[in-house]
Amino acid sequence: MTTLDTDARPVATTSTLDLAGVSRWYGNVVAVNDVTMRLGPGVTGLLGPNGAGKTTLLHMMAGFLAPSRGTLTLDGESTWRNPAVYRRLGLVSEREAVHSFLTAREFVLASAKLHRLPDPEAAARRAIELVEMTDAQDRRIGTYSKGMRQRTRVAAALVHDPQVLLLDEPFNGMDPRQRLHMMGLLHSLGDAGRTILFSSHILEEVEQVSGTVQVMVAGRLAASGDFRTIRRLMTNRPHVFAVRSTDDRALAVALMADPSVAGVELDKTGLTVRAGDYGAFTRALPKIALARQIRVRQLTPEDESLESVFSYLVEA
Amino acid sequence: MSTVSWITARGLFGRRRFLMLLPLPAVLVLLAVLCRSLGVDPGQWAPPVLVGLGLAVVLPVVALIVGTGVLGAEIDDGTVVHILTKPLPRWQIVLPKLAVAAGVSAVTVAVPLYVAGVLADSVRLGLGLVVASALGALAYSALFLALSLVTRRPVLLGLVYVLIWEGLLGNFVSGTRVLSIQQWVIALADRIAPTDLLSTTVSVPVAVVLTALVSVGFTVLAIDRLRSFSIAGETS
Numbered sequence: 391m392t393t394l395d396t397d398a399r400p401v402a403t404t405s406t407l408d409l410a411g412v413s414r415w416y417g418n419v420v421a422v423n424d425v426t427m428r429l430g431p432g433v434t435g436l437l438g439p440n441g442a443g444k445t446t447l448l449h450m451m452a453g454f455l456a457p458s459r460g461t462l463t464l465d466g467e468s469t470w471r472n473p474a475v476y477r478r479l480g481l482v483s484e485r486e487a488v489h490s491f492l493t494a495r496e497f498v499l500a501s502a503k504l505h506r507l508p509d510p511e512a513a514a515r516r517a518i519e520l521v522e523m524t525d526a527q528d529r530r531i532g533t534y535s536k537g538m539r540q541r542t543r544v545a546a547a548l549v550h551d552p553q554v555l556l557l558d559e560p561f562n563g564m565d566p567r568q569r570l571h572m573m574g575l576l577h578s579l580g581d582a583g584r585t586i587l588f589s590s591h592i593l594e595e596v597e598q599v600s601g602t603v604q605v606m607v608a609g610r611l612a613a614s615g616d617f618r619t620i621r622r623l624m625t626n627r628p629h630v631f632a633v634r635s636t637d638d639r640a641l642a643v644a645l646m647a648d649p650s651v652a653g654v655e656l657d658k659t660g661l662t663v664r665a666g667d668y669g670a671f672t673r674a675l676p677k678i679a680l681a682r683q684i685r686v687r688q689l690t691p692e693d694e695s696l697e698s699v700f701s702y703l704v705e706a
Numbered sequence: 707m708s709t710v711s712w713i714t715a716r717g718l719f720g721r722r723r724f725l726m727l728l729p730l731p732a733v734l735v736l737l738a739v740l741c742r743s744l745g746v747d748p749g750q751w752a753p754p755v756l757v758g759l760g761l762a763v764v765l766p767v768v769a770l771i772v773g774t775g776v777l778g779a780e781i782d783d784g785t786v787v788h789i790l791t792k793p794l795p796r797w798q799i800v801l802p803k804l805a806v807a808a809g810v811s812a813v814t815v816a817v818p819l820y821v822a823g824v825l826a827d828s829v830r831l832g833l834g835l836v837v838a839s840a841l842g843a844l845a846y847s848a849l850f851l852a853l854s855l856v857t858r859r860p861v862l863l864g865l866v867y868v869l870i871w872e873g874l875l876g877n878f879v880s881g882t883r884v885l886s887i888q889q890w891v892i893a894l895a896d897r898i899a900p901t902d903l904l905s906t907t908v909s910v911p912v913a914v915v916l917t918a919l920v921s922v923g924f925t926v927l928a929i930d931r932l933r934s935f936s937i938a939g940e941t942s
Contacts, residue, residue, distance in 0.1 A: 449936075449937050452791070454787070454790075454935070454936060454937040455936050455937065456934070456936070471933050471934060473790075473792070473793050473794055473795065473796065474793050475793075476791050476792055476793045477793045479791075480791070481787070481791050483784075483787055483937070485784050487783045487784040487785045488785065488788070489713065489716070489717060489785050489788070491716055491717065491720035492713075492716065497788075500709050500712070500713055501788070501792070503709040504709050504710070504789065504792040504794060505792055505793065506793075546788065547791070
């Protein structure tokens, strides 16, 4: 980690978000299906492919959607139709635009004033420093890059020092340095006792920021817990390859003898190979083919989409 | 000025559509000055200019642009979330926005109507039009602000009310005039500055009561709808 000025002040009291059997549907479409989870202090990643229901869940947590079924509370209070929760809660939504006609300082200061903070100027200054926007704070937001706008929104969401911070795809549009800084900031906020939940559809982002993950697939909570355990499940899952060669039958026989291969199917179009170890298989295949003088015409990893990885988790 | 009013006003004047407010009042003043300078009988030009253009077009259209802009534009571009994620009772968001909308509409419309009223008849008529149009601006603003929270097409619905209900039906079906803000404004202006140039079938008590009811009723509706404001999720 670089030398980041992202030291967050420890919070006096911690907050807990509780979801019990929460569902949300739009007509016949179920966006979130029977999700139960408890989020306490620390950083939690909400991981899932696009359309999994992450944003809907975050909006319900932030009080911008009523659950169709189930209960959702922050320290025992419902977040729906309850603006008082925003004293403890900050939201950085994915789509939210910013008032492009304001400068970052005006925007964050307006947030501080709307929160009725005793010293809004000092709170705004500190929040802007926290996201490293001090140098550009007097420029109109309309002139900012996407990453700078994102950091400005984070500053506005942090200006009242909330115990709970919800962020929807916070790393979108950030360059690597800004990303690193944001990750450090989230770490620091989590270590200081805040409850931080951020959504992402990118495994590596979640891996670098949080130890705890909630994985959503098709509206359901598919996995929950320590990221390393879930990551191990993902790495060790069988990988499927489509292979075409000059002699598919001979290649199938040879592949079955290799320990990296768990199974082979032969049909008119070629071979479908299930490998237990991605690296071992891709290293072994050329050697096996060369030894038998078989020419491999096509090697395509199948089923590598994030959706399939998550689906595998559901079955695991 | 509250922070909500300040952001609302900055947003309103910072958007290009604010420029759309300027031509109509300018045309109103221009026509009045032209008629007066050409010596046309006020009985001939005042009703179409003051009522036909001023109260039937300029007032509702300006109020529509501003009223749907103070909250509707923020809902459209997503910036409303910035204000809604604050621990403010929702009336503390709606009332400042309504005040900005009604204030801007009233000033934009009242000044040209005052000039036209003075040129047509007297200072008293000018002042009568100022007061009545300010009250009308409040009622229209409450209606259009609430519309921006109950429908995704507030401008279209607002235009239907102004053009179809007030403009078309009001001319052919006299009963609809009772529910026409335009007619209430005429009744109020005529009460403050009695003149033959303004005429309506709606009585002053009805106009006063309904103006108050619409202003309060739609404001309460807007506050309630803002309490339940939802953001559609990615799967919707």
